Amino acid sequence: AQSVTQLDSQVPVFEEAPVELRCNYSSSVSVYLFWYVQYPNQGLQLLLKYLSGSTLVKGINGFEAEFNKSQTSFHLRKPSVHISDTAEYFCAVSDSPGTYKYIFGTGTRLKVLA
Amino acid sequence: GAGVSQSPSNKVTEKGKDVELRCDPISGHTALYWYRQRLGQGLEFLIYFQGNSAPDKSGLPSDRFSAERTGESVSTLTIQRTQQEDSAVYLCASSLGFNTGELFFGEGSRLTVL
Numbered sequence: 001a002q003s004v005t006q007l008d009s010q011v012p013v014f015e016e017a018p019v020e021l022r023c024n025y026s027s028s029v030s031v032y033l034f035w036y037v038q039y040p041n042q043g044l045q046l047l048l049k050y051l052s053g054s055t056l057v058k059g060i061n062g063f064e065a066e067f068n069k070s071q072t073s074f075h076l077r078k079p080s081v082h083i084s085d086t087a088e089y090f091c092a093v094s095d096s097p098g099t100y101k102y103i104f105g106t107g108t109r110l111k112v113l114a
Numbered sequence: 115g116a117g118v119s120q121s122p123s124n125k126v127t128e129k130g131k132d133v134e135l136r137c138d139p140i141s142g143h144t145a146l147y148w149y150r151q152r153l154g155q156g157l158e159f160l161i162y163f164q165g166n167s168a169p170d171k172s173g174l175p176s177d178r179f180s181a182e183r184t185g186e187s188v189s190t191l192t193i194q195r196t197q198q199e200d201s202a203v204y205l206c207a208s209s210l211g212f213n214t215g216e217l218f219f220g221e222g223s224r225l226t227v228l
Contacts, residue, residue: 004156036219043118043219044205090157101170102217104149104157 002027004093006105013081014113021076021108023065023091033074034092034102035065044090050074061085086112116140118220120206126226127196135191135223137206145209146189147217148181152202160204163189196227 005024013019025031035047048059055067065076074091091105119138127133139146148160159173163183174180178196183189193200203224207217 036217038219041221043221044207044217045219046216049216092157101159101162101173102157103159106154106156 002031002093002103004091004103004105006091006108008108009106010109010111012111012113015083016080018079019077019081019085019110021089021091021110023074023076023105025072025074025091025093025103027072027093032094033065033067034094035059035063035074035076036090036092036104038088038090038107040087047076047089081110081112083112083114085110118206118208118218120204120220120223122223123221124224124226126228128228129198130195132192132194133196133225135193135204135206135225137189137191137208137220139187139189139206139208140218142186143208143210143218144186146183147207147209148189148191149205149207150175150202151205151222157205160191193225196225198227201225201227 003026007022033050036044037047038044047063048057048065050057050067058064063078065074067074088107088109090107092102094102121136146163149157150160151157161168161181162170166183166185178194181191203222205219205222207219209217
């Protein structure tokens, strides 16, 4: 069965510093990978997705992620964070682009400090 | 509406009582999903609707849980004889169809069973 691991439950970082949020998955078949973000008092929204093609995926708000099949990872990065990036970030995997059974990680709470 | 709407946003109930959670998806979205998030855990798939039929109910934790959907509109998740382990945030999401790769989430209904 597929699983998703987000090792860091919380990541504090100073404003304008770079950040990487880690996501590893386990699967022996093709995978499709997603990052969702949940801002305070809001629903989850899609940040970016990898379905096929280039392994470097760019999303909203300056975030990007790289699909690394050999390391089964899909880490999320941003070169310079803002206070407004403070949120919870969820990595998710599915075995087809539109399957309803997304498997979500436990989330990483990013706290950007002034 | 503009987004996925869920009600109530918070519900506190006594063990053994029944609760109903409502989800109003984005207009025109044919697919609707229910997830559960218990404290410190990832999102757990419960059930999926395509139109008003539910092809996959395998995520429902027990027969105390049921859900229905009226056409391509409102869905209700019902939990009978609630138990303390039912305490969680119940998230609803919708998508344009089955194969779009993006879910639009509501803010969730936080259920606390005393």
